[in-house]
Amino acid sequence: xxxxxxxxxxxxxxxxxxxxxxxxxxxxxxxxxxxxxxxxxxxxxxxxxxxxxxxxxxxxxxxxxxxxxxxxxxxxxxxxxxxxxxxxxxxxxxxxxxxxxxxxxxxxxxxxxxxxxxxxxxxxxxxxxxxxxxxxxxxxxxxxxxxxxxxxxxxxxxxxxxxxxxxxxxxxxxxxxxxxxxxxxxxxxxxxxxxxxxxxxxxxxxxxxxxxxxxxxxxxxxxxxxxxxxxxxxxxxxxxxxxxxxxxxxxxxxxxxxxxxxxxxxxxxxxxxxxxxxxxxxxxxxxxxxxxxxxxxxxxxxxxxxxxxxxxxxxxxxxxxxxxxxxxxxxxxxxxxxxxxxxxxxxxxxx
Amino acid sequence: xxxxxxxxxxxxxxxxxxxxxxxxxxxxxxxxxxxxxxxxxxxxxxxxxxxxxxxxxxxxxxxxxxxxxxxxxxxxxxxxxxxxxxxxxxxxxxxxxxxxxxxxxxxxxxxxxxxxxxxxxxxxxxxxxxxxxxxxxxxxxxxxxxxxxxxxxxxxxxxxxxxxxxxxxxxxxxxxxxxxxxxxxxxxxxxxxxxxxxxxxxxxxxxxxxxxxxxxxxxxxxxxxxxxxxxxxxxxxxxxxxxxxxxxxxxxxxxxxxxxxxxxxxxxxxxxxxxxxxxxxxxxxxxxxxxxxxxxxxxxxxxxxxxxxxxxxxxxxxxxxxxxxxxxxxxxxxxxxxx
Numbered sequence: 001x002x003x004x005x006x007x008x009x010x011x012x013x014x015x016x017x018x019x020x021x022x023x024x025x026x027x028x029x030x031x032x033x034x035x036x037x038x039x040x041x042x043x044x045x046x047x048x049x050x051x052x053x054x055x056x057x058x059x060x061x062x063x064x065x066x067x068x069x070x071x072x073x074x075x076x077x078x079x080x081x082x083x084x085x086x087x088x089x090x091x092x093x094x095x096x097x098x099x100x101x102x103x104x105x106x107x108x109x110x111x112x113x114x115x116x117x118x119x120x121x122x123x124x125x126x127x128x129x130x131x132x133x134x135x136x137x138x139x140x141x142x143x144x145x146x147x148x149x150x151x152x153x154x155x156x157x158x159x160x161x162x163x164x165x166x167x168x169x170x171x172x173x174x175x176x177x178x179x180x181x182x183x184x185x186x187x188x189x190x191x192x193x194x195x196x197x198x199x200x201x202x203x204x205x206x207x208x209x210x211x212x213x214x215x216x217x218x219x220x221x222x223x224x225x226x227x228x229x230x231x232x233x234x235x236x237x238x239x240x241x242x243x244x245x246x247x248x249x250x251x252x253x254x255x256x257x258x259x260x261x262x263x264x265x266x267x268x269x270x271x272x273x274x275x276x277x278x279x280x281x282x283x284x285x286x287x288x289x290x291x292x293x294x295x296x297x298x299x300x301x302x303x304x305x306x307x308x309x310x311x312x313x314x315x316x317x318x319x320x321x322x323x324x325x326x327x328x329x330x331x332x333x334x335x336x337x338x339x340x341x342x343x344x345x346x347x348x349x350x351x
Numbered sequence: 352x353x354x355x356x357x358x359x360x361x362x363x364x365x366x367x368x369x370x371x372x373x374x375x376x377x378x379x380x381x382x383x384x385x386x387x388x389x390x391x392x393x394x395x396x397x398x399x400x401x402x403x404x405x406x407x408x409x410x411x412x413x414x415x416x417x418x419x420x421x422x423x424x425x426x427x428x429x430x431x432x433x434x435x436x437x438x439x440x441x442x443x444x445x446x447x448x449x450x451x452x453x454x455x456x457x458x459x460x461x462x463x464x465x466x467x468x469x470x471x472x473x474x475x476x477x478x479x480x481x482x483x484x485x486x487x488x489x490x491x492x493x494x495x496x497x498x499x500x501x502x503x504x505x506x507x508x509x510x511x512x513x514x515x516x517x518x519x520x521x522x523x524x525x526x527x528x529x530x531x532x533x534x535x536x537x538x539x540x541x542x543x544x545x546x547x548x549x550x551x552x553x554x555x556x557x558x559x560x561x562x563x564x565x566x567x568x569x570x571x572x573x574x575x576x577x578x579x580x581x582x583x584x585x586x587x588x589x590x591x592x593x594x595x596x597x598x599x600x601x602x603x604x605x606x607x608x609x610x611x612x613x614x615x616x617x618x619x620x621x622x623x624x625x626x627x628x629x630x631x632x633x634x635x636x637x638x639x640x641x642x643x644x645x646x647x648x649x650x651x652x653x654x655x656x657x658x659x660x661x662x663x664x665x666x667x668x669x670x671x672x673x674x675x676x677x678x679x680x681x682x683x684x685x686x687x688x689x690x
Contacts, residue, residue, distance in 0.1 A: 282523075
């Protein structure tokens with residue numbers, strides 16, 4: 001996100017808005033989000049439930065039902081526009097140019113078919129001329145690549161015969177079988193144990209180096225972000241509140257929400273007896289988003305700059321003297337710096 | 352009604368104060384019939400676990416899925432019957448308690464569940480949910496049940512006026528508070544908290560951890576805190592037990608476990624946690640375990656961790672290492688400890 005021109009971004013999302021009409025009113029799940037990802041780059045999207053992090057990535061994959069979701073703005077993948085694109089066109093891209101890894105591998109794999117058969121199918125859809133034998137060889141190769149032992153035997157196993165970590169590997173194998181240029185991993189390790197999570201994150205890093213793909217990793221875990229992402233986008237109630245490189249966002253966080261997140265995460269280091277500093281309240285309902293800055297009911301600094309927090313939606317603007325770092329907050333830059341020095345850096349949150 | 356308890360060997364797993372809860376040789380075995388000829392096999396979900404919990408103290412129980420930590424927690428409060436071993440609460444044998452003494456134990460020992468969505472009856476009002484343990488145990492607090500319920504709501508940071516609302520009207524964090532109020536209404540002295548924050552958003556997790564810490568010091572509650580998140584456990588537990596495949600592999604004070612872990616598995620677990628404060632130097636001392644946890648149907652011989660351990664030698668396959676005190680200050684079951 002630093003000094004990239006638009007041509008360099010493999011994926012470009014501009015002013016994306018996704019809303020759903022429900023019985024209770026319109027849910028604006030994503031409300032004007034923009035970002036880009038280059039090849040070989042990993043963008044981490046952080047946010048809590050209802051922040052719109054998954055909805056925006058499903059829009060990229062064209063997975064929203066056109067009858068239910070209203071999508072505006074622009075999404076380009078390798079220069080091709082996804083918004084408003086006919087379903088058949090998106091289907092050609094999906095699985096080949098772009099692929100997705102889901103949180104729960106057990107529900108994303110079909111229990112009735114062998115793992116191998118599912119990978120073979122994913123391959124042959126985009127390679128209609130490939131013979132069954134070729135596709136099977138390819139499936140075994142992929143299982144081997146993601147570190148499944150004895151892939152020539154395991155290719156004929158059913159998902160239930162795999163452990164959680166192996167299933168996640170199998171799903172990664174399936175999504176990478178067509179060498180996608182863009183990979184979206186939605187909470188890929190949330191359902192896994194820490195030791196297996198570490199293996200999967202290493203695997204994703206290795207594979208990205210090998211395939212040089214653009215990767216989006218969606219997570220609520222700032223630890224995962226710090227380990228794997230190059231750039232970070234912090235989302236709150238359907239909007240981006242802060243974006244920049246990992247260094248910028250985690251070491252010099254600017255938005256009170258990012259401060260709150262960093263403050264509330266328990267760590268393996270530092271004072272174990274000290275109380276955590278939670279963010280007060282809970283994430284807002286998207287049916288009834290707070291006016292102005294959506295974070296204002298939970299923000300300890302709201303109202304310090306007149307009534308703007310309550311009335312105006314803050315724009316995502318560049319942070320002074322920090323190229324590529326931007327924040328959507330009404331606090332004036334010098335005031336924010338002052339609070340940061342006093343409340344945040346002192347408290348040992350800033351890394 | 353007190354039952355004679357004979358002291359068993361595990362001298363050093365004792366906490367500083369006289370134990371409130373004492374667990375010795377606790378095991379849960381599930382028989383399974385499988386295979387072509389219906390061979391009998393046994394899943395050793397928990398296979399001989401010893402620990403003590405002092406009044407007002409938290410013992411954290413950590414480990415990966417399938418290690419037996421939840422099963423252990425459920426046996427301790429008799430939601431599951433133990434296959435072997437003893438559980439002593441204030442000198443009374445929990446495993447043999449019946450009738451009135453079991454009712455009394457149910458008041459002293461409570462549980463908080465992981466999922467605040469499925470653990471509350473959606474058709475009952477919050478007041479009814481929290482009152483239920485009073486009804487079941489036939490407790491009539493001074494001032495009436497309703498008053499007690501409202502005190503509980505206030506104690507956990509909810510509005511006592513919300514007595515007549517239903518669970519769906521509350522957020523995840525608030526529901527977890529309702530679950531906590533339900534556990535506290537009978538004024539227990541020991542609580543099993545089974546992954547109480549893992550279903551919650553990050554910003555809400557901290558609220559609940561702080562609430563539990565505050566309640567612990569106000570009410571002198573003892574906790575068995577079951578969690579897979581080592582950072583969360585560190586903020587809530589004075590002592591920690593690490594489980595692997597149905598056995599405790601290391602147990603000790605927080606400082607010993609986190610600063611000077613003795614068991615290679617503990618070290619591997621700690622180094623696998625992606626920690627945001629370690630940005631930039633994450634690669635320095637990372638240990639990567641290979642493979643998955645073996646099946647408890649057929650655990651490895653000797654040390655159960657040896658199949659994933661980088662220090663394993665022949666001895667590890669032959670002899671199961673006993674829990675002994677190591678230089679780091681904790682008790683660990685390892686032939687070649689880290690400290």
